Amino acid sequence: xxIVQKFGGSSLADANKITNVAKRVAETYRQGNQIVVVxxxxxxxxxxxxxxxxEINPNxxxxxxxxxxxxxxxxxxxxxxxxxxGLGLSCVSFTGPQxxxxxxxxxxxxxxxxxxxxxxxNELERNNIVIVAGFQGVNRFGDITTLGRGGSDTTAVxxxxxxxxxxxxxxxxxxxxxxxxxxxxxNAHKIDVISYDEMLDLASLGAKVLATRSVEMAKKYRVQLxxxxxxxxxxxTLVKEDVKVESTYVSGLAxxxxxxxxxxxxxxxxxxxxxxxxxxxxxxxxxxDIILQxxxxxxxxxxxxTINIGDLPKAMELLKNNQDNLGFEDVxxxxxxxxxxxxxxxxxxxxxxxxMLFEALYSxxxxxxxxxxxxxxxxxLIDERDTDAAANYVxxxxxxxxxx
Amino acid sequence: xxIVQKFGGSSLADANKITNVAKRVAETYRQGNQIVVVxxxxxxxxxxxxxxxxEINPNxxxxxxxxxxxxxxxxxxxxxxxxxxGLGLSCVSFTGPQxxxxxxxxxxxxxxxxxxxxxxxNELERNNIVIVAGFQGVNRFGDITTLGRGGSDTTAVxxxxxxxxxxxxxxxxxxxxxxxxxxxxxNAHKIDVISYDEMLDLASLGAKVLATRSVEMAKKYRVQLxxxxxxxxxxxTLVKEDVKVESTYVSGLAxxxxxxxxxxxxxxxxxxxxxxxxxxxxxxxxxxDIILQxxxxxxxxxxxxTINIGDLPKAMELLKNNQDNLGFEDVxxxxxxxxxxxxxxxxxxxxxxxxMLFEALYSxxxxxxxxxxxxxxxxxLIDERDTDAAANYVxxxxxxxxxx
Numbered sequence: 082x083x084i085v086q087k088f089g090g091s092s093l094a095d096a097n098k099i100t101n102v103a104k105r106v107a108e109t110y111r112q113g114n115q116i117v118v119v120x121x122x123x124x125x126x127x128x129x130x131x132x133x134x135x136e137i138n139p140n141x142x143x144x145x146x147x148x149x150x151x152x153x154x155x156x157x158x159x160x161x162x163x164x165x166x167g168l169g170l171s172c173v174s175f176t177g178p179q180x181x182x183x184x185x186x187x188x189x190x191x192x193x194x195x196x197x198x199x200x201x202x203n204e205l206e207r208n209n210i211v212i213v214a215g216f217q218g219v220n221r222f223g224d225i226t227t228l229g230r231g232g233s234d235t236t237a238v239x240x241x242x243x244x245x246x247x248x249x250x251x252x253x254x255x256x257x258x259x260x261x262x263x264x265x266x267x268n269a270h271k272i273d274v275i276s277y278d279e280m281l282d283l284a285s286l287g288a289k290v291l292a293t294r295s296v297e298m299a300k301k302y303r304v305q306l307x308x309x310x311x312x313x314x315x316x317x318t319l320v321k322e323d324v325k326v327e328s329t330y331v332s333g334l335a336x337x338x339x340x341x342x343x344x345x346x347x348x349x350x351x352x353x354x355x356x357x358x359x360x361x362x363x364x365x366x367x368x369x370d371i372i373l374q375x376x377x378x379x380x381x382x383x384x385x386x387t388i389n390i391g392d393l394p395k396a397m398e399l400l401k402n403n404q405d406n407l408g409f410e411d412v413x414x415x416x417x418x419x420x421x422x423x424x425x426x427x428x429x430x431x432x433x434x435x436x437m438l439f440e441a442l443y444s445x446x447x448x449x450x451x452x453x454x455x456x457x458x459x460x461x462l463i464d465e466r467d468t469d470a471a472a473n474y475v476x477x478x479x480x481x482x483x484x485x
Numbered sequence: 486x487x488i489v490q491k492f493g494g495s496s497l498a499d500a501n502k503i504t505n506v507a508k509r510v511a512e513t514y515r516q517g518n519q520i521v522v523v524x525x526x527x528x529x530x531x532x533x534x535x536x537x538x539x540e541i542n543p544n545x546x547x548x549x550x551x552x553x554x555x556x557x558x559x560x561x562x563x564x565x566x567x568x569x570x571g572l573g574l575s576c577v578s579f580t581g582p583q584x585x586x587x588x589x590x591x592x593x594x595x596x597x598x599x600x601x602x603x604x605x606x607n608e609l610e611r612n613n614i615v616i617v618a619g620f621q622g623v624n625r626f627g628d629i630t631t632l633g634r635g636g637s638d639t640t641a642v643x644x645x646x647x648x649x650x651x652x653x654x655x656x657x658x659x660x661x662x663x664x665x666x667x668x669x670x671x672n673a674h675k676i677d678v679i680s681y682d683e684m685l686d687l688a689s690l691g692a693k694v695l696a697t698r699s700v701e702m703a704k705k706y707r708v709q710l711x712x713x714x715x716x717x718x719x720x721x722t723l724v725k726e727d728v729k730v731e732s733t734y735v736s737g738l739a740x741x742x743x744x745x746x747x748x749x750x751x752x753x754x755x756x757x758x759x760x761x762x763x764x765x766x767x768x769x770x771x772x773x774d775i776i777l778q779x780x781x782x783x784x785x786x787x788x789x790x791t792i793n794i795g796d797l798p799k800a801m802e803l804l805k806n807n808q809d810n811l812g813f814e815d816v817x818x819x820x821x822x823x824x825x826x827x828x829x830x831x832x833x834x835x836x837x838x839x840x841m842l843f844e845a846l847y848s849x850x851x852x853x854x855x856x857x858x859x860x861x862x863x864x865x866l867i868d869e870r871d872t873d874a875a876a877n878y879v880x881x882x883x884x885x886x887x888x889x
Contacts, residue, residue, distance in 0.1 A: 096540040136500040138567035140681035148578055153558035159553035163542035174552055223583055
């Protein structure tokens with residue numbers, strides 16, 4: 082088998098951990114597999130480099146920031162290669178530019194355009210383990226670019242796609258994808274198999290194991306993903322298409338505390354008002370999630386919606402500056418809220434998921450502020466202080482299996 | 486003017502020093518010059534990376550070591566670029582491979598074969614300051630190589646040569662080349678102008694300001710070098726050809742404590758014995774410096790010679806293992822010795838330099854163990870404990886000018 086193995090920064094934090102990663106790679110290699118290893122920067126290297134940069138220039142150019150940050154992964158690939166060679170294995174390391182990972186020119190958040198496979202395939206044919214720096218590539222000017230958040234996962238999935246690998250293993254510090262955040266929900270358990278779409282929903286709803294972009298790419302190119310722990314031999318979670326829906330019609334629970342709601346009140350009841358409000362926000366790249374519209378006093382409308390908490394100051398400023406123009410009476414916000422979502426491909430064919438969710442929250446005496454539903458998920462907005470209780474009650478309702 | 490400015494690691498050790506270097510570059514740029522900046526890794530970065538590598542593999546592959554070490558200079562160029570941009574200047578940084586510094590394949594001590602000038606010239610024409618990572622290049626496999634000790638100086642001189650720069654400034658933590666080590670000789674003073682050949686002799690004799698290789702290259706391509714301090718505005722030392730010999734027929738004094746002497750005694754007085762001994766050493770790449778041969782007891786010969794102290798254990802082992810084969814009576818060594826050399830192009834036309842040197846040592850009651858002379862230098866071997874006294878007496882004799 083051809084396997085792409087990706088290891089994150091926490092799995093590479095010191096010499097011991099690097100040796101452990103090398104041993105794991107060696108084991109897979111000795112079982113007769115061809116291996117491409119993709120690495121992040123060690124531990125908090127990237128943060129330290131960012132700090133160094135900010136000390137010198139609080140607003141550094143993105144090209145030079147990419148030049149700086151890309152050294153983190155380059156150090157990782159050299160160190161892992163040395164560890165593998167210490168185990169008697171033959172390997173060769175490549176930076177993103179060396180392997181020919183061609184990207185768009187957007188420094189700091191470049192997109193992969195194409196990957197040259199010749200050099201990697203040559204080395205694999207010579208029975209070498211190939212080590213590739215994640216998170217980086219080269220643009221048409223020959224400059225180093227980085228791929229932004231979750232970039233190393235993207236590198237791994239993209240390499241698995243172009244090399245037509247049999248498997249892409251994402252090693253991390255948890256044992257896989259869980260039905261809910263184990264730090265919040267004590268009975269949360271690992272999911273064995275999940276579909277791309279469910280994983281996408283969980284990822285975008287705040288489960289931080291895999292970046293949305295890499296799951297999208299895996300789905301597009303049909304790359305079989307496994308999320309597993311670099312510290313144990315547990316089997317992990319397999320992400321693939323067409324998961325058979327059996328008894329588990331709900332696959333997981335996502336918690337997102339980085340939300341805020343805004344209520345625009347007393348909007349004149351004429352057509353086009355909602356359009357005007359949301360186009361104002363979208364021009365500033367503010368993503369709106371759940372939207373609730375109701376008729377208020379004097380037949381005027383109230384519109385409430387949620388956004389990422391980071392966009393709150395900008396959104397409030399925009400709305401206030403356009404109050405006269407839009408003609409509403411008042412605008413308020415709430416940043417002490419949380420979103421709990423239940424995700425599952427089985428939901429579409431199972432009725433009653435929504436009522437089970439509401440029942441669970443009712444039994445915990447938790448007030449629901451907003452509700453949003455789609456084919457494979459239901460999200461509710463609650464008071465931030467109720468998050469843990471809500472998560473545990475809801476998890477208990479849907480995943481009433483004994484904790485492992 | 487087109488000026489290449491090279492800054493060493495101690496000039497880049499922290500954010501403050503980086504800002505200072507940027508200010509100096511900015512000043513030269515604002516005077517209307519075109520500038521190429523060549524940088525080493527910050528402070529002790531290279532040592533720390535080496536330590537990291539050794540922790541994982543005590544004997545890492547040189548290819549992977551170059552992959553690792555080259556990140557140090559890459560970080561420097563990004564940080565300086567950010568500092569220059571913070572000062573409102575337009576600049577662009579390049580790694581060795583990006584600029585097209587093509588080298589031999591010998592990882593860890595690669596030689597520069599050629600340099601592409603197109604990308605640098607394009608940026609200079611756009612009035613950009615060009616920042617280049619020193620110490621590194623790319624070989625014909627597309628792999629990153631490093632140039633070994635003094636590699637950043639070599640990068641700077643090579644770039645100055647191919648770009649036909651008017652000047653190559655080597656910034657360091659001392660004010661220039663001195664008539665002797667100022668830490669040893671209190672009256673040592675800075676040399677204003679020195680020829681390539683004299684500088685080469687001083688460099689190879691232990692004056693550590695410039696690596697021999699970069700001076701050789703400067704001589705070959707007629708690159709005007711200036712060695713000066715990054716901490717002050719002092720003028721530094723100009724290294725060029727055809728320095729007019731006036732009253733100063735001796736240009737400097739070099740002290741080398743990293744020497745050891747070996748005496749092979751009781752060698753049979755037949756032809757070819759010296760050849761056999763020295764070919765044995767040269768096969769193992771042990772460089773022999775001063776050689777002294779004398780007739781000992783029973784018409785047998787004694788041969789003494791000096792080597793670098795690092796080669797002493799190997800040389801002694803080799804000689805002992807071949808004692809029967811070579812047929813000598815005994816071999817001893819002395820590692821508590823020092824070499825003091827007086828260098829000057831004027832020496833060839835001024836008689837009496839040797840006797841002045843001997844007189845100085847005699848007046849200090851210092852015993853001379855060995856003597857070696859060439860056209861532009863005289864070296865003597867003395868007891869290591871006499872080094873400071875000898876250096877001061879000799880310096881006083883030849884450079885009897887008031888300290889500045």
